[in-house]
Amino acid sequence: MIGTGRNGPGRLGGRTRAYARFLKDAFVVNLKATLEYRVNFIMQFFGMMLNNAAFAAFWLVLIGRTGAVGGYGFSDVMLIWALVSTSFGLAHVVFGNIRQLGRIIMEGGLDVYLLQPKDAWINVLASKTVVSAWGDLAYGFIVLALMSGTDLERLALFTALAVPGALIFAATFSAAESLTFFMGNSSAVSSALTEFMLSFSLYPEGIYGHGMRWMLYSIVPSGFVAFMPLRVFRALDWKLVPVLYLTAAAYVGLSYWLFRAGLRRYESGNRMDARV
Amino acid sequence: MRSRAFAPARGTSRRCYAIAASTSMRERAAYPGNFIGSMFTYALFVFIFSRVWAGAYAGASEIAGYTMRMAVWYFIVAEVPSFGFGRFFWTLSRDMKNGQIAYLLARPYDYVGYNFAEKYGGSLVEAGVILAEGLLVGTLLVGPPPLAGGAPSLAGGVAAEASRALLVGLSLLLAGALNYFLQAAIAMTAFWLEENEAFFWIFQKLALVVGTLIPIEFLPPIAARLARLTPFPYLSYAPARIMVAYSPGEAWSLVAAQALWLALAVALARAVFSFGSRRLSVNGG
Numbered sequence: 001m002i003g004t005g006r007n008g009p010g011r012l013g014g015r016t017r018a019y020a021r022f023l024k025d026a027f028v029v030n031l032k033a034t035l036e037y038r039v040n041f042i043m044q045f046f047g048m049m050l051n052n053a054a055f056a057a058f059w060l061v062l063i064g065r066t067g068a069v070g071g072y073g074f075s076d077v078m079l080i081w082a083l084v085s086t087s088f089g090l091a092h093v094v095f096g097n098i099r100q101l102g103r104i105i106m107e108g109g110l111d112v113y114l115l116q117p118k119d120a121w122i123n124v125l126a127s128k129t130v131v132s133a134w135g136d137l138a139y140g141f142i143v144l145a146l147m148s149g150t151d152l153e154r155l156a157l158f159t160a161l162a163v164p165g166a167l168i169f170a171a172t173f174s175a176a177e178s179l180t181f182f183m184g185n186s187s188a189v190s191s192a193l194t195e196f197m198l199s200f201s202l203y204p205e206g207i208y209g210h211g212m213r214w215m216l217y218s219i220v221p222s223g224f225v226a227f228m229p230l231r232v233f234r235a236l237d238w239k240l241v242p243v244l245y246l247t248a249a250a251y252v253g254l255s256y257w258l259f260r261a262g263l264r265r266y267e268s269g270n271r272m273d274a275r276v
Numbered sequence: 277m278r279s280r281a282f283a284p285a286r287g288t289s290r291r292c293y294a295i296a297a298s299t300s301m302r303e304r305a306a307y308p309g310n311f312i313g314s315m316f317t318y319a320l321f322v323f324i325f326s327r328v329w330a331g332a333y334a335g336a337s338e339i340a341g342y343t344m345r346m347a348v349w350y351f352i353v354a355e356v357p358s359f360g361f362g363r364f365f366w367t368l369s370r371d372m373k374n375g376q377i378a379y380l381l382a383r384p385y386d387y388v389g390y391n392f393a394e395k396y397g398g399s400l401v402e403a404g405v406i407l408a409e410g411l412l413v414g415t416l417l418v419g420p421p422p423l424a425g426g427a428p429s430l431a432g433g434v435a436a437e438a439s440r441a442l443l444v445g446l447s448l449l450l451a452g453a454l455n456y457f458l459q460a461a462i463a464m465t466a467f468w469l470e471e472n473e474a475f476f477w478i479f480q481k482l483a484l485v486v487g488t489l490i491p492i493e494f495l496p497p498i499a500a501r502l503a504r505l506t507p508f509p510y511l512s513y514a515p516a517r518i519m520v521a522y523s524p525g526e527a528w529s530l531v532a533a534q535a536l537w538l539a540l541a542v543a544l545a546r547a548v549f550s551f552g553s554r555r556l557s558v559n560g561g
Contacts, residue, residue, distance in 0.1 A: 039471050047477045054481035058489045062332060065339050065494060070331035188312070195317055199324050207327040 022118055023126055027094060030129035041131055048135030049142070052085055055202070056143075070206030077204065078143050079233060080226045083158070084201045086140025087165025087225050092133030095125040095170045099194065101177035102186050111268050121259045125174060157233055160241050164248035165225040171248070171255035172197060172221060178255070181262025193220065201226040221251065292385055297397025304401040311405050318359050318406055319413050325351045325489075326417045340493040346520040347491070349421045352410040353444065354488045354516035360403025361452040364395050365476045368463035373470060378558045388460065388549050396456050403452060424522040440522040443531060447515035450534040455511055457541035464545070467552025482506075487513030507537040 034041050056078060063074045072080075091098060104110060104124060113120040113127070144150050144158055176193040179186035200208070201222035208216065217223040224247050232240045304310070326348045333344040342350065368391065371377050381387055414421065424436035462479055465472045486492070486508035492500050503509055514530040 043471055043474050047474060050477055050481055054484050055489075057485045061490055061494050061496075062328075064496075066332045066336065069328060191313060192316060195320055199320055203324055203328055204331060207324075207331040 019118070019122065022122070023094065026126040027129070030096065034129055034131050034134070041134070044132040045135040045138065048132045049139050052081060052136070052139045055081065070204030072204035072206065075147060076230060078147065080230050081202060082140035082143035083161060083165060083229050083233070084198070084226050085136045086158075086162040088169055088198070089133040089135070089137030089139070090162055090166035091169035091173070092130040093137055094129070094166070095174070096128035096130045096133070097125050098170050098173040099177065099190065100128070101125065101174055102180035102190055105177070105180045105266065106185060108268060110266060120263070121256055125170065153236065154233070157236065157238065157241070161229040161233060161244065164244040165229060167248040168221050168224050168251050169197070171251035175255040175258050178259045178262050181265050196220045197222055224248070289385065289389070293389055293393035296390055297393040300394045300398035301401050304398045311402060314359050314402065314406065315409050318355060318409060321355060322352055322410065322413050323417065340491065342491060342493065342520070343422075345418045346422055348418045349414055350491055350516045350520045351489070352414045353519040354512040356403055356407050356410060356448060357451045357455055357512045357515070358484070358488055359406045361399050361455040362480070364399070364456050365459040365463045367395060368460055369466055369472065369476075372463065372466035377556065381553065381556070388545055391460065392453075392456055396452060399452060403448065407448070422520055436522070439524065440518065440527070443527045444515050444519050447518050447527075447531055447534060450531065450538055451511050451515055454507060454534060454538045454541055457538065457545045458507060461541065461545040461548045464548045464552050467555050483508050483511050487511065487516070491517065507541065510534040510537050
């Protein structure tokens with residue numbers, strides 16, 4: 001794992017700090033690059049929020065007619081939209097290459113990351129940001145601000161819940177993309193998983209039959225990014241937050257293991273690339 | 277540079293557009309693998325919305341005049357224009373921004389008409405595939421669509437079903453054409469503004485809320501009345517409504533309204549092109 005290996009656990013803290021600094025620097029560089037194209041940034045930012053708001057209108061009308069759907073009222077649906085949107089946005093803001101990894105592997109583009117001292121997986125994932133994801137990231141907080149009963153504790157809990165959600169999104173998408181090492185091209189699997197995960201996460205858990213629930217807490221972990229965080233947030237149950245972090249760590253560990261296993265099969269594309 | 281100067285005789289022009297449309301259709305049909313992504317996403321949406329409607333109808337047999345089966349079939353048909361005819365903007369806008377338009381305008385055809393033939397023709401294949409998939413998935417999920425009904429005899433029933441199928445098909449074709457010309461008008465704002473995606477996003481989301489995800493009858497009365505004054509219900513509500521609550525009078529009035537909005541959209545697209553293309557300056561070659 002990152003931070004252990006030949007250097008032993010004694011240097012774990014130092015390496016963790018080094019990777020935290022690296023992620024911060026990558027984030028700042030990506031942010032500066034994004035802000036170079038301000039009009040594009042603003043358009044994508046508001047465009048993504050508009051997209052999410054359209055679905056809010058749908059739920060407002062439908063739940064206005066029915067009272068509840070699958071056991072969720074309007075505020076519950078808005079909260080899962082807020083949680084999923086912010087987690088999804090955070091994953092793509094910090095790890096912008098999570099859905100490009102397969103293409104990079106296919107084109108032999110990993111060479112440039114393998115030659116650098118930082119771990120190739122973290123390096124490649126963090127080397128880009130997705131502009132529209134900033135809109136997603138902000139949307140969750142805007143929804144939260146508009147909801148009644150929001151205070152500092154709820155804001156802190158929401159943020160604490162969005163982080164493992166983002167890690168689970170990043171780990172799951174990255175794992176699907178890493179299948180490229182084994183399949184040659186995993187774009188169909190990856191697109192399917194993305195659609196499944198987003199679609200299942202954004203609708204009330206109660207509409208899915210019991211036969212599907214196991215899937216929502218395993219292969220397509222919508223349960224850990226939407227449904228369980230919603231229950232924790234509703235109950236203000238901080239005790240369950242570490243469980244979500246441990247779950248996220250397990251998904252990240254599995255995803256990293258898959259990448260490393262696949263990397264042994266990687267063949268250089270002999271490409272000449274420069275990272276500026 | 278104005279394309280009109282190069283416009284061929286009317287008969288030749290029609291043949292040219294027909295060839296463009298059929299070539300585009302054959303090109304799309306030659307790569308059926310390209311439909312897999314859309315087909316998968318469409319099937320997933322239909323499945324999820326069938327579950328959403330099952331949840332919504334848990335305590336009611338009818339909402340706003342729709343049963344659960346009607347609501348699911350409504351969604352199946354209303355999504356066909358979104359998947360089949362929802363992406364014209366991107367190719368048209370790209371041609372404007374990358375300078376391709378300079379070459380396209382110099383060719384001996386009417387720019388708006390030729391692009392319509394080419395892009396609409398190609399999209400008919402995808403819309404047909406999605407519709408066929410929707411009929412299959414819908415039948416598997418909730419059974420066949422509600423009967424067109426109304427006729428006391430078997431022959432009358434068959435005639436009503438045939439009439440409904442014909443009008444749903446016609447309404448979908450009009451919805452596709454209306455979609456094209458509205459998107460073309462928005463795309464051609466690139467003559468003035470390089471960043472014009474925001475207009476399309478607003479258009480797309482209004483189309484989604486007004487009649488695609490949910491029937492107009494579900495909206496609050498004032499919102500429903502206002503919606504009917506806009507072209508949005510005629511992009512997906514019209515064919516879906518004809519499918520699930522067929523009555524010849526209402527169906528023909530919806531088709532007539534679609535035709536009227538289509539005429540207005542064609543005029544709008546032509547006006548935007550006419551004013552916008554004057555701003556185009558082509559240097560070199």
